[in-house]
Amino acid sequence: MSILNWTYLFVGLSFSLYLFIAWRVRVKDTRGFYVAGRDVPAYANGMATAADWMSAASFISMAGLISTMGYAGSVYLMGWTGGFVLLALCLAPYLRKLGHYTVPEFIGDRYESNIARVIAIICAVFISFTYVAGQMRGVGVVFSRFLNVDISTGVFIGMFIVFIYATLGGMKGITWTQVAQYWVLITAFLVPTIAISIQLTGHIVPSIGMGAMLIQPDVVGQTNFLLNALDGTLTDFGWHAYTEAFEGKWSKFNVFATALTLMVGTAGLPHVIVRFYTVKNVQAARWSAFWALLFISILYLSAPSLASFSRYYMIHTLNGSSSESLPNWFHSWEKTGLILWLDDGDGIVRYSGDNTNEIFRSGKLGSKELESIKENHQIWLASGASNGIDGRQLLLDKKLSGPDRDIIMLAAPEMASLSNWIIAFVAAGGLAAALSTASGLLLVISSSIANDLYYRTLNPKASQKNQLLVGRVTIAIAVVIAGYFGLNPPGFVGQVVAFAFGLASASFFPAILLGIFNQRVGTIPAICGMLSGISLTAYYIIHCVFLNGDRWTLGLIENGITPEAFGMIGMLVNFTIVILLTPFFSPPSDRIKAKIEAVRSPEV
């Protein structure tokens, strides 16, 4: 059977499974719709959280990011797992004990203010939309690469599936489909990774293989450690060494601040927090945080291994090949524009970190533009540099050197020469990752609007039936808007990730943490803190990313703060303002104080 048929089979099977689950657990009340009736077992909730958390980006792009960044890629590994420690220790159990449905609800009740609630709603909706647009896009990309349909059709199919199971089953439907999606995505990730590990190092556990000896001896007949060999090859070809810490814009400060921002942002992301509302009790909330982290760590421990394996593999198979000896995966991915080769005239591929590099990607170039670059390059070659344009210089200036990072994961099964059905399975895995995250986010949008804005703020007398209807309608509208952004990405989808994490760490995290651990904090300081944290972070990111402004150095940091790292500053500003203002304003009411006291006992 061909790859295409296998892919149809797997994608079809997995989609029917999701729909079947949604049908079995469809719900009739708001409790079921928002918090899955609060009867999800801890391990299942952990699995669902893991699937919810691991998005299309974790599945498709992260290994590639680490692969090109080397040591600096660790910020994603540490940031996206370390946040769960904060979440498990400081937030999840307490929030579960208070027994709300959503994060804005907690903020509104704790600070006894509808203004605080509305700010939280806006943040939650904004963060979720930026995220969900990326997921819808991810669905479209997987469809177009594996099933040869265009991206729009892919996005439509994805929208349709999410729409059905999210409106039918609410949180309950989403939770149980996410459990299924976790298994699909983790298997799809591990199989190729383990296969490459065995091929290169003979170890079945990728994390051990990464530190182990290569099976293949080098030219002098010596066997080397994979990482040493990789460091050596990379420096030979003009890159920095793979394991070398702090290079270029990734100074120690920026690595530190980015990792911390991602951690704190993770702990403050509404679609992750809301998962802990679905378990039976506080004890279960703690265990489900553990299960979630355990299930996530399986992928996050293997991803860096895959990253180093495929970097090594790619450099060694590409360099020195001629057009006849290029591996098969190169030809199949060349068609998608993720990787291309512009020769300098000697007929031998060179993939390096300096200006002799011949491997590029097409990025956002249109197919016509690309054709003309290739033609001009051919003329340039044939005429011996007197006519035409050197395409290599052109693409180098456009910052399109090296293959697209997504190829690391997408081509991994082919690099390991695995059979067709595994390649198809990876497609199903990518879809599972994107759909599970998208549905979790859509529910946050719907619950923020239907529960917090409509029921708690605008129409507190609404009946159960009425609320459910509003919830379903908002999900439907949200799916359509998300689909629209998936079809017409605003061009800055990559950069808005910085936004989502920066805002989550500058707004929710301090507000929730102080709300639980400081009884004295009243309404006004909390609102001021959130507003100043958000606006400063938003200002800096817009200033740097969209207006190309200079990076601030604050007189301390040599290369300036990267926008991704700025959430940490926003968070510190938020904390400082709240703590400075608190003594001057009235404390919260005794009722709230007593409630917080009760939530925190027993204390250790």
Add this chain to the structure above:
Amino acid sequence: MSLLLFCWFFFSLGCGVLWADFLNQWTIPGTGFKLGFWFAQQGSILAFVIIVFIYAHLMNRVDKAESQSNSNA
């Protein structure tokens, strides 16, 4: 709990970032991992899992003891 939070900081941002270049002068015996690099890409994640496990275990035990002493009183 503050001890656990200290461990969180120590293993990830400490060993993985702040002292990574210093720790990189050693490699883990028998492997190709430089120590700082290993903490950043593997060790920190393992530490996180262990920290959350210990926390869940201890806190739930404290919870149980508390509810028992309440029902006895």
